[in-house]
Amino acid sequence: MKRTKSSVIPSSVVRRLTEYLAYAQTFGNENGDQWVSSREIAQALGLTSSTVRQDLSHIDFCGISKRGYHVKGLRAVLEDTLGANSVxxxxxxxxxxxxxxxxxxxxxxxxxxxxxxxxxxxxxxxxxxxxxxxxxxxxxxxxxxxxxxxxxxxxxxxxxxxxxxxxxxxxxxxxxxxxxxxxxxxxxxxxxxxxxxxxxxxxxxxxxxxxxxxxxx
Amino acid sequence: MKRTKSSVIPSSVVRRLTEYLAYAQTFGNENGDQWVSSREIAQALGLTSSTVRQDLSHIDFCGISKRGYHVKGLRAVLEDTLGANSVxxxxxxxxxxxxxxxxxxxxxxxxxxxxxxxxxxxxxxxxxxxxxxxxxxxxxxxxxxxxxxxxxxxxxxxxxxxxxxxxxxxxxxxxxxxxxxxxxxxxxxxxxxxxxxxxxxxxxxxxxxxxxxxxxx
DNA sequence: TAGATTGTTAATCGATTAACAATC
DNA sequence: TAGATTGTTAATCGATTAACAATC
The missing domain is CATH 3.40.50.720 (NAD(P)-binding Rossmann-like Domain)
Known part of the structure; x- marks a missing residue:
């Protein structure tokens, strides 16, 4: 799907992005591609899947219909967006x-x-x-x-x-x-x-x- | 002015009440009645005076026209509302x-x-x-x-x-x-x-x- | 293919701000 | 009194949720 990377992410969204990152990091570094749906993320963090998808539309990363989000990719983009891979x-x-x-x-x-x-x-x-x-x-x-x-x-x-x-x-x-x-x-x-x-x-x-x-x- | 003490205070307001309390506490315990206006509180905390008055309308305490809020009284009511005087x-x-x-x-x-x-x-x-x-x-x-x-x-x-x-x-x-x-x-x-x-x-x-x-x- | 899940739009909901009559 | 500041209402703004076509 097309994606416009918005230039400013609202604070309320940034705060949740930090939680998505913490969640993605709990998957660890094991091999094997893991996928996670907006529904699963929402359930784990006490949100609605709508909020999760809306939030993730602010970052430069796409999910895939029927599969969800690739955990490693999501994590990498969140780390970049949040400056978590900077020193x-x-x-x-x-x-x-x-x-x-x-x-x-x-x-x-x-x-x-x-x-x-x-x-x-x-x-x-x-x-x-x-x-x-x-x-x-x-x-x-x-x-x-x-x-x-x-x-x-x-x-x-x-x-x-x-x-x-x-x-x-x-x-x-x-x-x-x-x-x-x-x-x-x-x-x-x-x-x-x-x-x-x-x-x-x-x-x-x-x-x-x-x-x-x-x-x- | 009349006042209805609302039963549930939204989280966004509660969070600011904790800041109003911290601010009121900076006045210390000196004698002499001190007064503070919504404008002053707003300025100190980076808010609008409208937000401050709206927030304070949730607690059981009235300001006085032209003078503002009595610091000691405000502090006491905030402490009570927030459970800051409980053990x-x-x-x-x-x-x-x-x-x-x-x-x-x-x-x-x-x-x-x-x-x-x-x-x-x-x-x-x-x-x-x-x-x-x-x-x-x-x-x-x-x-x-x-x-x-x-x-x-x-x-x-x-x-x-x-x-x-x-x-x-x-x-x-x-x-x-x-x-x-x-x-x-x-x-x-x-x-x-x-x-x-x-x-x-x-x-x-x-x-x-x-x-x-x-x-x- | 059929069904599940995405990205996005529109609707709803809530929070903030503006405005102003009341009043000290 | 006159002016400043309140409490409250209405308007605006933003955030969340619902709904659904697109699609893998």
């Missing part, structure tokens, strides 16, 4: 529990997010080992980010410090920020931000638990 | 980097999420200290969850194990699950799930960086 240079600011855990998490490296700098303003934390790295003082961050060509900054500092850290990262040339702090961060349009706040997710969950009975009947 | 009993399954970081993170306890059990299936990890707790073997989890009246399970295990762990948690009586694993989790309607996957957020960010130029002009 990204990442710095973490904030060496608290969360920052340290992220810096030590091998999963990110496996997926191309190479953490090559960890910073904190607390002198007591400076010098501590984080895998092969050592925590550096925040004052060294701007030179490091521009010198090392850091693409992504992960902000894992207290809310009150978040915007200041973000401003420094932006001034030093990062292209994207993952914000784990509780505070909303404002950036120029050229610098992308994704917010990922565990506390907010927990609050969303606690609200839903509290009112679940009313919703469900 | 939740939480268990973490998976004592890898991420699970351990979460279990040690004081911020959660401060916000009423009391982590009182940490589990892993790896014998080498069992017995390790996590603050005042010790990692227990997963086989002890069902009895612990039902015995201790755990409300929320946090799933921080590899994707392949996630659904199995979730099923155990559900069978043992949790009311909600925070899923940090890469795999989608299916639950009965009475058990709420919120997905919070850092890898997916990073992929969303990497896609946006990759295609930012095209979007912005």
């Amino acid at each position: 990204w240079r990442v710095a973490v600011v904030g060496a608290g529990n969360l920052g340290m855990a992220i810096a030590q998490n091998d999963e990110f490296r496996e997926r191309g997010f190479h953490i090559i700098g960890v910073f904190d303003k607390d002198a007591a934390k400076v010098g501590r080992s984080v895998g092969p790295l050592k925590v550096q003082h925040v004052s060294a961050m701007p030179d490091f980010v521009s010198g090392e060509g850091i693409d992504i900054g992960i902000v894992a500092v207290p809310a009150a410090a978040a915007q200041g850290v973000a401003d420094l990262l932006i001034a030093s040339g990062v292209r994207g920020i993952l914000n784990l702090s509780l505070s909303h961060i404002i950036t120029p349009r050229r610098v992308q931000v994704v917010e990922a706040r565990l506390t907010c997710s927990l609050l969303e969950l606690s609200h839903r638990i509290k009112y679940a009975r009313k919703e469900n009947k | 939740w009993r939480v268990a973490v399954v998976g004592a890898g980097n991420l699970g351990m970081a979460i279990a040690q993170n004081d911020e959660f306890r401060e916000r009423g999420f009391h982590i009182i059990g940490v589990f892993d299936k790896d014998a080498a990890k069992v017995g390790r200290s996590v603050g005042p707790l010790k990692v227990q073997h997963v086989s002890a989890m069902p009895d612990f969850v039902s015995g201790e009246g755990i409300d929320i399970g946090i799933v921080a295990v590899p994707a392949a194990a996630a659904q199995g762990v979730a099923d155990l948690l559900i069978a043992s009586g949790v009311r909600g699950i925070l899923n940090l694993s890469l795999s989608h989790i299916i639950t009965p309607r009475r058990v709420q799930v919120v997905e919070a996957r850092l890898t997916c957020s990073l992929l969303e960010l990497s896609h946006r960086i990759k295609y930012a130029r095209k979007e912005n002009k």
Whole structure:
């Protein structure tokens, strides 16, 4: 079928594409061509098959009538679309529990997010080992980010410090920020931000638990 | 003005309520009544004032013409609506980097999420200290969850194990699950799930960086 | 071939924004 | 009072779902 590769993919779709990729990756690398239908994907992820087909129409990949989508091909195109096969240079600011855990998490490296700098303003934390790295003082961050060509900054500092850290990262040339702090961060349009706040997710969950009975009947 | 307290708040609104709460909390506890307008909130969080007023119409709290919203009152009602002033009993399954970081993170306890059990299936990890707790073997989890009246399970295990762990948690009586694993989790309607996957957020960010130029002009 | 599944269009549904009377 | 800001209604916008011709 004909296909127009749309230039901009809506955020709601991009978020699901990351789930399709995770799903396609669960098939592993075994030999033998495997196929998956929009119905199967939908079932596994709690969506409708219509949504899946509509979403996949945004990427440069075609399914085949009666067979579905070739898993390996789908996975390759999703990896490309999402930048999952690129190597990204990442710095973490904030060496608290969360920052340290992220810096030590091998999963990110496996997926191309190479953490090559960890910073904190607390002198007591400076010098501590984080895998092969050592925590550096925040004052060294701007030179490091521009010198090392850091693409992504992960902000894992207290809310009150978040915007200041973000401003420094932006001034030093990062292209994207993952914000784990509780505070909303404002950036120029050229610098992308994704917010990922565990506390907010927990609050969303606690609200839903509290009112679940009313919703469900 | 008259107000109908709606029984179900849409997810999109709940997510923003958590941000309004974080914002209201930045005002601290100082004396002196402080007021904030929908315009100010909108500006701080990158929304329109219309969205803010519409969202706040879902909660049981009124602003006052020409003054705006009383910060303390707003905060109290949001805390109530979101269950942020409740105490939740939480268990973490998976004592890898991420699970351990979460279990040690004081911020959660401060916000009423009391982590009182940490589990892993790896014998080498069992017995390790996590603050005042010790990692227990997963086989002890069902009895612990039902015995201790755990409300929320946090799933921080590899994707392949996630659904199995979730099923155990559900069978043992949790009311909600925070899923940090890469795999989608299916639950009965009475058990709420919120997905919070850092890898997916990073992929969303990497896609946006990759295609930012095209979007912005 | 017949049946299953795609890609796409159109219909529905929900969320955001604009506008404005009410009012402090 | 006059002006600012609310709560709410209506309009717009976008996202999801249903339906179906195309086709492998």
